[in-house]
Amino acid sequence: MERRTVFFVSDQTGVTAETMGHSLLTQFDGQAFRQVTLPFISTLDKAEEAVRRINATAENEGVRPVIFSTLVQEDLREIIKLANGLFLDFFDAFLGPLELELKVKSSRAQGKAHGMQDLGAYTLRINATNFALANDDGAVAHDYDRADLILVGVSRSGKTPTCLYMALQYGIFAGNYPFADEEFESGRLPQSLIRYEKKLYGLTIAPERLQQIRNERKPNSRYASPAQVEYELRAAEGLFKRYGIPYINTTECSIEEIASRILDKTGVERRLRP
Amino acid sequence: MERRTVFFVSDQTGVTAETMGHSLLTQFDGQAFRQVTLPFISTLDKAEEAVRRINATAENEGVRPVIFSTLVQEDLREIIKLANGLFLDFFDAFLGPLELELKVKSSRAQGKAHGMQDLGAYTLRINATNFALANDDGAVAHDYDRADLILVGVSRSGKTPTCLYMALQYGIFAGNYPFADEEFESGRLPQSLIRYEKKLYGLTIAPERLQQIRNERKPNSRYASPAQVEYELRAAEGLFKRYGIPYINTTECSIEEIASRILDKTGVERRLRP
Missing domain, CATH: 3.40.50.300 (P-loop containing nucleotide triphosphate hydrolases)
Structure with a gap:
């Protein structure tokens, strides 16, 4: 059986990416996944390092990884998107429709979900x-x-x-x-x-x-x-x-x-x- | 300030929908959201009941709710989609691309993520x-x-x-x-x-x-x-x-x-x- 590596990439803890990814992966019975969390990817340097790691995995395993990501900043997303993997970002998918609906721009600020603002x-x-x-x-x-x-x-x-x-x-x-x-x-x-x-x-x-x-x-x-x-x-x-x-x-x-x-x-x- | 109601609709506990929704909502500072979880929406009847509840809220508040949903079954999603609200379903968005990538159909089975299969x-x-x-x-x-x-x-x-x-x-x-x-x-x-x-x-x-x-x-x-x-x-x-x-x-x-x-x-x- 083919084994895929799955990366959870986040500018924060990775909990949301893990939760989201896990829900989806459980829909694929009988597939083997190796799961790796890359949390706190909050700078361009760290994003580039993550891409190198994902690409090395793709090369070693001969199959491109799946990337579940929750990156608020568009510039970081754009970097991870270039990695050799299937990129599924959750802000990418939903922030646009939400902004249209609420008729307001989101703050696109990191560290909101699990930060200590409160x-x-x-x-x-x-x-x-x-x-x-x-x-x-x-x-x-x-x-x-x-x-x-x-x-x-x-x-x-x-x-x-x-x-x-x-x-x-x-x-x-x-x-x-x-x-x-x-x-x-x-x-x-x-x-x-x-x-x-x-x-x-x-x-x-x-x-x-x-x-x-x-x-x-x-x-x-x-x-x-x-x-x-x-x-x-x-x-x-x-x-x-x-x-x-x-x-x-x-x-x-x-x-x-x-x-x-x-x-x-x-x-x-x-x-x-x- | 306009207050929106946000529904988290799930065929399971709603934890994934809540986590996902919360991450997104925190990007909209200064907006007031009333949050309602509708868990265990696992049958057509329950889905129709959820739609009635969402529609009543839209009517009462004069603004349509946001619906974050994690519904594995397509027939349930199709029902909730008809509600008067912005429908953002996470399986809807990601299951398709994942199936293509993994070259396998997902099981589309409820209750995998937080069930007791394990x-x-x-x-x-x-x-x-x-x-x-x-x-x-x-x-x-x-x-x-x-x-x-x-x-x-x-x-x-x-x-x-x-x-x-x-x-x-x-x-x-x-x-x-x-x-x-x-x-x-x-x-x-x-x-x-x-x-x-x-x-x-x-x-x-x-x-x-x-x-x-x-x-x-x-x-x-x-x-x-x-x-x-x-x-x-x-x-x-x-x-x-x-x-x-x-x-x-x-x-x-x-x-x-x-x-x-x-x-x-x-x-x-x-x-x-x-």
């Missing part, structure tokens, strides 16, 4: 991340008053990474509370949560998958046993139903997808955009 | 996140053998969010160790870190900014005082220089940017792509 946004993400950490795993010193959401479910159903992702990506304040023996046995929510019933969202997961995840962490433990896993999941779903807590099955979901689905269902507003 | 990737992100949490803040039970990177610096220089971002975004195993009195006074790294010198990367930050961040957390404390902040930062930079630890000033950087710059400088490989 200290407030930075602080919000940090605060949301700290909130998620301080309100993780049913922390004693929780602060559910400030929470946008509180995720509940059994251990290893995906609560913590989802909370952290929501914090970093969207500035959302999400805490989480793991159901454990006390809840399973009583079939009741703890007092600390009942006041916040409207903020609760449940995560559940297929028993086989949970066994697998838990077994990786504590091999051959009771914690990872089929009987325990099934008992806990049944009890957790019982709680969700008893209290009318909406819930999502995370078995087939990525973290992004769990987060997006919860925001979509609850209507909790993103405080930040990526 | 359980290994999910597990890797979760493990990397757990690693970041278990190796946060100089944890006693650290596991630096498995670390790709260990971030060092004073309290509140950005270590924890950067580690978590690297874990969630790239599956990188990053721990962190905060410098404190012991290191400031001795001017030496602790034994636990010396073995791992090659994995260390320093964060520093402008004193004014650090004061501001600490003051938000502990107002009027010694911890947030100009003298203490300056003392700590000088001592930390002394350590970086003494041990030849590369470091970055995070004052003007977003979390994405800190992460990208560190990966760029160290050559640590991304284990995952967004």
